[in-house]
Amino acid sequence: MTTATILVADDDRAIRTVLTQALVRLGHDVRTTGNAATLWRWVEDGEGDLVITDVVMPDENGLDLIPRIKRIRPDLRVVVMSAQNTLLTAVKATERGAFEYLPKPFDLKELVHVVERAITTRNAAPAPAAVDGGEAEGDLPLIGRSAAMQDIYRIMARLMATDLTVMIAGESGTGKELVARALHDYGKRRSGPFVAINMAAIPRELIESELFGHEKGAFTGATARSSGRFEQAQGGTLFLDEIGDMPMEAQTRLLRVLQEGEYTTVGGRASIKADVRIVAATHRDLRQAIRQGLFREDLFYRLNVVPIRLPPLRERTEDIPALTRHFLAMAAQEGLPLKTVDAAGMDHLKSYRWPGNVRELENLVRRLAALYSQEVIGSEVIAQELADASPAARPAAEEQGEGLSGAVERHLRDYFLAHKDGLPAAGLHDRVLQEVERPLITLSLAATRGNQIKAAHLLGLNRNTLRKKIRELDIQVIRGLK
Known part of the structure; x- marks a missing residue:
């Protein structure tokens, strides 16, 4: 050495x-x-x-x-x-x-x-130093000093001087847009615009027009030319939130932009150079969506150049005190009374699972600042505020917040605990798959009013495969959700 x-x-x-x-x-x-x-x-x-x-x-x-x-x-x-x-x-x-x-x-x-x-590697060429943005330490774009957040900070710091495409994955409420904004605000494109678009919030038929713009007369109602988000983000960053909800047709056009670096408006002919940095985000498992035929594999690899996984709040509970103080200070800046949380109250916050993640914590803190007269908030008040969302009171809400994988894991853990004196009966793998498949197929058929062709497309299955599973699982076709 x-x-x-x-x-x-x-x-x-x-x-x-x-x-x-x-x-x-x-x-x-x-x-x-x-x-x-x-x-x-x-x-x-x-x-x-x-x-x-x-x-x-x-x-x-x-x-x-x-x-x-x-x-x-x-x-x-x-x-x-x-x-x-x-x-x-x-x-x-x-x-x-x-x-x-x-x-x-x-x-x-x-x-x-x-x-x-x-x-x-000391003989390698040194990395060029960028210009310091000069921001004050008190103006933090992200809060948290846990090991998980430190890893994210170091990845982000290495990305600031690049235009690499980034894919941010994480549950709802973990702060994916905050990470995207920080990549822009401290990156080489900080002087350009930051433009965000949420795929889940736009009707499917309008997404291509929203992204790429349209020409006058391109479709019914297009009475004038309209710029799209790519044009609005020229020289800056385009944040594609909930990319997993993008329809397949728009995925194809986006892939072309990433491959060729240019695009055309809806109804247009002239190519426009796309001078933007792409940051995408999703709370979905895109690899599963690829297997179901709902997301293009080639687009995934174009977007997933640098993956960043944001941990849920329950995986970084040591950051909860700093986040709480930050949100209390923000509430005070907005005119609400300045509050603090005592040690017992903070312990209560740290013991909660936070299915809504950082966003849920922020909302709770704002309620505490607005609704309670005492300057120091204790565990009794916090317990009262969280009572309706506690696992004992609303298990369905927790299951929804923790995702399907977390809910299945929790139920299986309970099952094994119930059989701790002896191993469960054989065939557990097939039984678990049936327990998941049966309601999935039943509800998909109900959502498509019993139309097996549409249900097969929704599930990403061959029609004959769907028919076989209906027979094997003895599923009754329901025409409409109840």
């Missing part, structure tokens, strides 16, 4: 000791300091093959040091560590030319891996 001289700057003696021990064991020479001035002197003297620096130090911010290092030693790699674990910290570190950003507390194995990668 290649050995190197590593310069470490951190005002925490314990961190300097841990890093020294770990890196010396790997055969590296390590020099440590608790201030930026000494680090800068070493760099000026041409010492070191790699820099590891904290952000907050007694005499200077580590982020401000990076551009100075890059000016005199552009090939010197800089790894940034910070306890200010926000998206803006990750973005600023990347913009100013850091090789990697690691949030504190860091995983020592990960840091060692980063060091090895930085040393072995």
Whole structure:
């Protein structure tokens, strides 16, 4: 393994000791300091093959040091560590030319891996530094310092200087549009427009016109030329929300735009160059939609260049206190009384499953600020507000919020617990499939008023396959939902 001289700057003696021990064991020479001035002197003297620096130090911010290092030693790699674990910290570190950003507390194995990668690839051309947006730390586009959010921040920071297409997946209410806006607001197209369109909110027959615009006379009611979202987003970012609800015809046209970089309006002939960055989002399982014939596989791969999965709130409950304080502060800025939540109340919030995710938490906080006179909100009030949505009171609501997969998992867990003294009877796989297929096919037939051709198309099945399943499952054809 290649050995190197590593310069470490951190005002925490314990961190300097841990890093020294770990890196010396790997055969590296390590020099440590608790201030930026000494680090800068070493760099000026041409010492070191790699820099590891904290952000907050007694005499200077580590982020401000990076551009100075890059000016005199552009090939010197800089790894940034910070306890200010926000998206803006990750973005600023990347913009100013850091090789990697690691949030504190860091995983020592990960840091060692980063060091090895930085040393072995140090002859590669350094990434160009972007211009710092200069945003204040208090103006955070995303809230949360959990490990899951840190991973997202680091991915987003690497994407800011690119035009790569991004696919954001996550349950409803997790903040997919916030991520899309942050990619735009801190990216290379920040001076251009950010245009959003929700596929689920537009009638299917109007989506192509909404996306690509139309010419006068293109269809009945088209009394004048109208620009589409692609034209409105020229030079900026186009956010395609709920892409899984896009009809197949529009999918074909969108694929053509992504392949050729140009489009035509509905009823038009002249090609228009599409100078936009595409960010798409969905709460659906698009791979399942592909298997059902509802989403084009080639379009999926064009959109899924960089996938970002937003975790549901129940997977990052440690972020709930920060989110709650943020929403309470927002409510106060809007004229509502300033409130706080006590420790017991916060524990109650963290124990709830949040089927509506961050959006549900925001709505609850606004209610607390608006409806209650006390300045400090306790667990009794929060329990009362959440009572109607609790699993005991409204299990159907929780099942709806957790999705089909989560509901099935919960029921199967209950089933195995009921048989904890012995394994369930054989044939469970087929029985579970039947339990899902029977209501799915029954309701699909009811929704299509018993029309098996339409139901087969809706399900993505061959008509003969559907008939066979109706017989095997002994399904009674119902003409209309009840």
